[in-house]
Amino acid sequence: MLTLPTLGAQTAAHAASTTATHCPYCSLQCGMNVVVAGDQAHVETRDFPTNKGGLCQKGWTSTDLLSHPERLTSPLMRAAKDQPLRPVTWDQALERILKSIADAQQNHGRNSVGVFGGGGLTNEKAYILGKFARVALKTSEIDYNGRFCMASSAVANVKALGLDRGLPFPLSDIPGAKTILLVGSNVAETMPPVMQYFDLQRKNGGCLIVADPRRTPTAAAASIHLQLTPGTDSALANGLLYLAIHNKDLDEKFIAARTSGFERARKVAESYWPDRVERITGVPEKLLRMAARELGTAATALILTARGPEQQSQGVENALAFINLTLALGKIGKPSCGFGTITGQGNGQGGREHGLKSDQLPGYRKIDNADHRRHIADIWNIAVDDLPGTGKSAYEMLSQCGMPNGLRALLVFGSNPVNSAPRASFVQDRLRALDLLVVADMFLSETAAIADVVLPTTQWAEEEGTMTNVEGRIILRRRALDPPAGVRTDLEIVSALAKGLKSAGNFPSQASEVFEELRRASAGGISDYSGVTYEKITSENGVFWPCPAGNTTGTPRLFAENFPTADGRARFHPVEFRQFSEQPDSEYPLFLTTGRVMAQYQSGTQTRRVKKLNDAVPEAFVEIHPAMAATMKIGEGEGVALTTRRGTLTAKAVLTQTIRMDTVFVPFHFAGESRANLLTNPKLDPFSRMPDFKVCAVRVEKAPIC
Ligand code: SF4
Numbered sequence: 078m079l080t081l082p083t084l085g086a087q088t089a090a091h092a093a094s095t096t097a098t099h100c101p102y103c104s105l106q107c108g109m110n111v112v113v114a115g116d117q118a119h120v121e122t123r124d125f126p127t128n129k130g131g132l133c134q135k136g137w138t139s140t141d142l143l144s145h146p147e148r149l150t151s152p153l154m155r156a157a158k159d160q161p162l163r164p165v166t167w168d169q170a171l172e173r174i175l176k177s178i179a180d181a182q183q184n185h186g187r188n189s190v191g192v193f194g195g196g197g198l199t200n201e202k203a204y205i206l207g208k209f210a211r212v213a214l215k216t217s218e219i220d221y222n223g224r225f226c227m228a229s230s231a232v233a234n235v236k237a238l239g240l241d242r243g244l245p246f247p248l249s250d251i252p253g254a255k256t257i258l259l260v261g262s263n264v265a266e267t268m269p270p271v272m273q274y275f276d277l278q279r280k281n282g283g284c285l286i287v288a289d290p291r292r293t294p295t296a297a298a299a300s301i302h303l304q305l306t307p308g309t310d311s312a313l314a315n316g317l318l319y320l321a322i323h324n325k326d327l328d329e330k331f332i333a334a335r336t337s338g339f340e341r342a343r344k345v346a347e348s349y350w351p352d353r354v355e356r357i358t359g360v361p362e363k364l365l366r367m368a369a370r371e372l373g374t375a376a377t378a379l380i381l382t383a384r385g386p387e388q389q390s391q392g393v394e395n396a397l398a399f400i401n402l403t404l405a406l407g408k409i410g411k412p413s414c415g416f417g418t419i420t421g422q423g424n425g426q427g428g429r430e431h432g433l434k435s436d437q438l439p440g441y442r443k444i445d446n447a448d449h450r451r452h453i454a455d456i457w458n459i460a461v462d463d464l465p466g467t468g469k470s471a472y473e474m475l476s477q478c479g480m481p482n483g484l485r486a487l488l489v490f491g492s493n494p495v496n497s498a499p500r501a502s503f504v505q506d507r508l509r510a511l512d513l514l515v516v517a518d519m520f521l522s523e524t525a526a527i528a529d530v531v532l533p534t535t536q537w538a539e540e541e542g543t544m545t546n547v548e549g550r551i552i553l554r555r556r557a558l559d560p561p562a563g564v565r566t567d568l569e570i571v572s573a574l575a576k577g578l579k580s581a582g583n584f585p586s587q588a589s590e591v592f593e594e595l596r597r598a599s600a601g602g603i604s605d606y607s608g609v610t611y612e613k614i615t616s617e618n619g620v621f622w623p624c625p626a627g628n629t630t631g632t633p634r635l636f637a638e639n640f641p642t643a644d645g646r647a648r649f650h651p652v653e654f655r656q657f658s659e660q661p662d663s664e665y666p667l668f669l670t671t672g673r674v675m676a677q678y679q680s681g682t683q684t685r686r687v688k689k690l691n692d693a694v695p696e697a698f699v700e701i702h703p704a705m706a707a708t709m710k711i712g713e714g715e716g717v718a719l720t721t722r723r724g725t726l727t728a729k730a731v732l733t734q735t736i737r738m739d740t741v742f743v744p745f746h747f748a749g750e751s752r753a754n755l756l757t758n759p760k761l762d763p764f765s766r767m768p769d770f771k772v773c774a775v776r777v778e779k780a781p782i783c
Contacts, residue, residue, distance in 0.1 A: 096557035101537035111557035131270030149533035150563035177513035181485035191218030195491030196422030199542030207432025213580035217465035223425035224471035229392025230418035239642035244417035245635035253413035255375035261385010265294035292735035308772035310386035312654035314398035316354030326373025328407025342649035388770035410636035427545035435468035440602020470766030479510025486513035496680035501754035665774035677746035697751035718780035
């Protein structure tokens with residue numbers, strides 16, 4: 078229970094109200110009730126088809142932030158780079174932003190101003206930011222933090238299946254799968270309520286295979302754990318395809334009728350015989366054969382990837398290799414069959430569907446497609462030639478700030494790249510080099526702390542808007558209470574800036590109004606929302622896209638009849654395993670991998686401020702195998718310095734036999750000198766522009782903790 082001292086009379090209007098809404102954090106978007114009684118707010122469960130009443134610790138404590146003492150309630154601005162941030166009025170803050178934008182664009186061109194969004198923004202915000210950048214700022218420079226999350230599987234899905242929707246089937250398909258291969262996902266910690274589906278699957282006699290370099294709680298619950306070397310995912314997938322071929326488990330009929338390109342994929346897979354795959358991946362041949370048998374003989378099977386294989390500079394190829402396996406087994410387009418990706422951030426999916434990514438336009442349209450450009454230009458009432466083209470990807474945009482041909486001004490909404498970008502200290506320096514850094518956030522995040530102007534925003538329970546969850550189910554967040562005085566919604570901020578820029582475009586500040594335009598913009602696109610209304614979302618517990626106008630039910634399961642490719646067939650892509658971009662050597666002899674813990678979320682701007690969550694995991698740590706630690710005389714809880722070619726991090730050692738001997742793990746939620754991303758490699762996937770977050774070479778040394 079939380080006291081809401083700042084809400085005063087506004088809250089009284091909502092006394093004793095119960096609002097059915099959703100958790101503000103991950104892509105499961107659990108249904109919950111927010112109960113506001115007088116000056117207190119708390120969370121109660123509600124029956125919703127995804128979480129079925131379950132919530133994790135983060136959901137339960139999500140109202141703790143609504144009146145947190147560190148909440149920003151006034152714009153902040155610094156008079157000069159060496160001056161502190163001081164409270165100013167909204168007019169002063171907006172005036173400064175508009176002047177700096179005008180100066181930058183006059184002196185350095187339209188593309189000297191950029192927008193960087195977060196993967197937790199609603200569909201309405203994603204849509205309006207994409208429109209704001211291209212219509213009001215007339216810049217091509219817009220991207221978002223979701224680029225660091227699901228971009229690789231998104232590209233792979235489009236290449237192979239013609240469409241990118243996290244899960245192309247509902248979560249309710251999971252218990253019916255005889256075999257599930259889950260690669261690089263620790264759902265038991267990252268989205269605990271979803272484990273009920275996997276638990277039921279095993280209770281039904283199903284086999285759960287988890288591939289992960291760590292024996293996570295998810296891997297510990299599995300029937301088979303394939304503890305692969307970080308970065309060897311495509312070799313593992315090819316090895317499983319090799320065995321499917323030699324065990325005669327292929328669905329030849331499906332391959333012939335519904336796919337193209339199998340022979341080339343088969344030819345590549347033929348060189349991944351089991352003992353070679355064991356040498357590459359470290360997965361014992363016996364376990365590989367067991368896993369292949371379970372997959373190949375199952376009547377129904379799901380293959381799911383997540384950030385493990387995807388957050389790599391070969392993330393697209395990794396995802397393609399697992400799609401090849403799914404197609405070869407014919408396990409797609411039927412109940413409890415399919416390939417899917419467990420999306421991470423609350424609305425990483427919707428963000429790219431509605432134009433927050435540099436190469437995409439609303440409705441999952443392509444910015445370099447003439448027909449797509451014409452459709453959106455018409456909706457936005459601009460000449461098609463005035464619609465900018467593809468901008469830089471997230472890391473490329475951030476790493477070129479303040480450089481020749483890079484940005485001079487950047488507006489950040491709901492993101493904290495000082496923590497979440499790879500090679501974080503370099504990115505921080507580039508952000509400091511901007512003439513203007515604006516951050517719109519509810520707290521003084523590490524990025525906001527170095528901004529020139531900070532704009533205080535509303536929180537999830539104080540506004541409405543839609544999100545698109547891990548299944549492609551569009552859900553509606555409702556306003557449960559009024560925001561404190563002094564804050565504004567992102568939509569209100571964008572609306573005011575567009576007006577200040579004298580844009581002729583329509584930039585409503587009401588989410589429902591934005592959604593109506595989004596529906597029209599998405600009509601006829603891959604992610605068609607034109608048949609979705611707030612009322613339908615409410616009455617049907619969410620709507621799965623595509624849902625064209627006139628469609629009453631949406632589309633829970635995709636690919637039953639065909640694939641949305643030019644010829645209606647899914648495409649195999651031959652994938653050769655490539656060595657890691659950073660091979661361990663005598664100077665950096667181990668692998669570093671990064672990830673999440675149950676009590677924290679993303680860059681920690683919110684969860685590090687929730688006492689119960691922070692008490693549970695208050696600081697970064699280094700997981701290291703006891704045998705490896707012994708060689709360096711490192712004991713439990715002692716200080717460890719990790720050094721990569723980008724930087725050094727110091728944290729306490731956690732000795733655990735659950736990690737491979739050649740690998741160390743650090744969670745990425747923490748700030749300052751314990752930022753995991755001080756170490757990570759910014760090498761980008763050539764197709765998705767995803768950095769190599771999940772594998773790089775590291776040196777481990779005993780070190781005092783300051
Ligand atoms: Fe929130 Fe995700 Fe936890 Fe559900 S699983 S309560 S959506 S953080």
